[in-house]
Amino acid sequence: MTDPTPAHETHAHQTPTHWTLTLVCDDRPGIVHAVSGAVVAANGNITESQQFSSADTNTFFMRLQVMAPVDRAAFEQALAPVVERYDARVQLDVVGRPMRTLVLVSKAGHCLNDLLYRQRGGQLPIEVPLVLSNHPELAGLASFYSVPFEHRPVTDPASKQAMEQRILDAVDEHDIELVVLARYMQILSPELCAALQGRAVNIHHSFLPGFKGANPYRQAHARGVKLIGATAHFVTSDLDEGPIIEQNVVRVDHTKDPSELVSIGQDEESRTLTQAVRWIAEDRVLLDGARTIIFK
């Protein structure tokens, strides 16, 4: 993801900035000591720290919050020896900085509504320069939240390809860091999935057992499931099989008809997607192969 430097970081200054630092590298001894040494060199104080060593991939993951009276360049300079020695991927972000987010929708507005409502209430550090949709229905909702909305019908391969190009252009144009498929009912092409790898998140319903095919809520009703839920995951070329970020379920019983299951399921979709977006926007989600490390 791009990570634009806030204007106030361009000069050295004495007011401390609250930084988020994430680091991923091969797991070797001494990393924590090296990183904490860099923090000391930056006159920083660690206010939050989490780490995980993956036995599956022999990878080390770390997320720190550091209060430090330095600008980005100075902090990066302090970290440079660590990056070099451990061949580490390091990201610096400022706590609370809104992540630039493109939202894709179709007709159902429950996820978009929850994202924008919480964004406006200060509970979700994102900014949304654009909502793109293959249907016009949600223009009013976006307008209520003063978010630009663009409608592009997708009816055939040509218009589908045009939409995908528009998505890529919008990502460039608006410096998008995260693409959210908020019930966007189009299958993305493998090329688009590859282009958005690791920075696109999708939400879909979840049942125990899983149901394939059309109208899963009707199938779930027919089987009398007692739990229905939702899964938020990164987009990969296999649309619903990417690394899982968050899952929730809620208890239902025999008195619920399929339309009530849909309504209950939508609530789970909204809160699960919003939670996943929050964690991503707070730099709490790191990838370990097909798994996610979530530093809550």
Added chain:
Amino acid sequence: MTDPTPAHETHAHQTPTHWTLTLVCDDRPGIVHAVSGAVVAANGNITESQQFSSADTNTFFMRLQVMAPVDRAAFEQALAPVVERYDARVQLDVVGRPMRTLVLVSKAGHCLNDLLYRQRGGQLPIEVPLVLSNHPELAGLASFYSVPFEHRPVTDPASKQAMEQRILDAVDEHDIELVVLARYMQILSPELCAALQGRAVNIHHSFLPGFKGANPYRQAHARGVKLIGATAHFVTSDLDEGPIIEQNVVRVDHTKDPSELVSIGQDEESRTLTQAVRWIAEDRVLLDGARTIIFK
């Protein structure tokens, strides 16, 4: 299920019995009035009542608890006009009567332990005249709870068929009403499934998404699932696809290795199976096609 008359019901008497009455019939107006009239005729008092009209199958389901100073014959006589007029299936049971239960196990003892512990503690109205196993490991656990344990190795088609015959014989011999597969790691033959239709319950792990094939916990770990759970269901010829009785999940995260997922999953299996058995033993589970109606 067989429903043997307790000895104390064999004569008319004045001490009231606490009856469970379940009734299933086509949904038509007036049923509640007719049933409650039969209760009045039996000098009964309704202490608990639940009903449900299934729009899917146009079927009416009812469960009553009735305190009535009558024996089984007298109560059945009072109900006879309802049965005839509404073509209703009616079952009478005595509240708290232990259901005669055969438990099948293999090596893992967590489900058996939970069933026997709660049975002994008075929290689970079952009696267990026999535990049957294809492995010897759980003999000590059964012995601690003074429950007869029988070990029959299953190593080839012939021994498998012998075990299945033994199960059917044990059902007859001990007037078994419920067969519980408490992590019995053998696939039942279609014939045995058919013979036990509606009176055998199984437990298996559940994941979002579902995983097929061997070592599902390892697969779940590889996908980084955030929820793992268990499903208790009636046995049908498709072993894990019968009507669902109860489901639970618990939250996990990236720090859990496959063996920890197994341990967490076993806890869910135990409590989910015990809950399902309790509801069945209390006559709270009715079948509506492939769905269950649970009158909690």
Added chain:
Amino acid sequence: MTDPTPAHETHAHQTPTHWTLTLVCDDRPGIVHAVSGAVVAANGNITESQQFSSADTNTFFMRLQVMAPVDRAAFEQALAPVVERYDARVQLDVVGRPMRTLVLVSKAGHCLNDLLYRQRGGQLPIEVPLVLSNHPELAGLASFYSVPFEHRPVTDPASKQAMEQRILDAVDEHDIELVVLARYMQILSPELCAALQGRAVNIHHSFLPGFKGANPYRQAHARGVKLIGATAHFVTSDLDEGPIIEQNVVRVDHTKDPSELVSIGQDEESRTLTQAVRWIAEDRVLLDGARTIIFK
């Protein structure tokens, strides 16, 4: 509570009305039969039914939903023999009719906001003809939802007595059925509590263990509680000791400071109070001495 007849009930008609019927009487045999007979006499069909016999007070409680093509007078006539024979208190209401609700507030707006937000979204069957407050702060919130707001300072015994008289007058003036203390930070006089008996609901925070005195969140933080919650209850002369309607808790840990505990606690207060008001407005809450029967 008053229960004004909707205009469309004033003539006999054939379009069925969806009625709620609650009945409370001494527990004796035959009640269900008698009530279901009255439903049959009104050409009604029972769509939902719940009952409970309290062993503590020997009282029978029932709540039915009945689809019946009759007006109020005709239904009451059909029920008259039951009322007489069992000395029953019977209430008829129409499903979905908004309950006339007076809301009392002080400075904190989280509960008022949740009530009005859900009322407007169609999830809470109340109408609010007036919000009364001893502080002016929430006038804007009420205005946003187009609800009349009246500010009356309470600073001494005389102004307190004036406020209490104003509450009673408002109840009369607006045919109020329910008074909601939505973080109204005034202790009601015993006389007012008595006057509002059974039709006023209060919300307060809850902790394990309970904390007496000022600043309970600070005390809870100091003890390191792991759960904080809220209790909604009917108002009695002992302000926080009335019959409990609903309780919720949420898990917290050592990282939360007192102000975060307050914020988490307020969320619990909002949802707990709204849930309690919903159940009352749907006629699902009945009193059994100091306990509530909730027919969810």
Added chain:
Amino acid sequence: MTDPTPAHETHAHQTPTHWTLTLVCDDRPGIVHAVSGAVVAANGNITESQQFSSADTNTFFMRLQVMAPVDRAAFEQALAPVVERYDARVQLDVVGRPMRTLVLVSKAGHCLNDLLYRQRGGQLPIEVPLVLSNHPELAGLASFYSVPFEHRPVTDPASKQAMEQRILDAVDEHDIELVVLARYMQILSPELCAALQGRAVNIHHSFLPGFKGANPYRQAHARGVKLIGATAHFVTSDLDEGPIIEQNVVRVDHTKDPSELVSIGQDEESRTLTQAVRWIAEDRVLLDGARTIIFK
């Protein structure tokens, strides 16, 4: 707590040991760097790390798991400069080492059963050299799990004092690190509480609101509580007011009679106590004044 060195630590060796390191000191900059430096000096690799700065007491808490090919003496030597510079309290333990645990019981076996069942299943790293009881009832349960059981009647001040002396002797005799009051229905003397400070854990029921005096479940029923639960806490001289380790609640409703509330409450007690014991045995519980820091 005593922390006996495992036999295999007595020589230098190359096979790495998985250490738990907990550290508590005044909060100052540079601690993480200093500790990680000591880990590097011990050729260690940090596999798990958690930290917390308490604003209340200006105290810094840290828990590490470190894989290091050193024995205890060598690790302590590497840590010595940190201990000196920061005046830190440091504890070293070996991951998975069973904590030596004395269990005190009376008649109710639900907590003891859960502890021993999970200990035997490998889910709870404790060893139990002795169960002490003032009643004989649980001898069979202890015997099933091959745990020595000692019965000492407590009927008067003299026998009570003898029991308390026996507890202290048993702690010495068996190098006990943790004393678990698993529904031990005796109030400990202030002297015994002081002697066991920080290494004894108790479980008791919890209600909203709290109830004082005899038969709290009956009081809870009378008030119609909607939640019942349990609290595990360290023992202090005020028996039920020590630092809280874990709390759970479960939802109940008006249909539960007092004996059902007891049964539900016992389940919460078992799982809450076992969870607290697990965290203590894994060195995850640190004291911050009257609060606990739990590094889950």
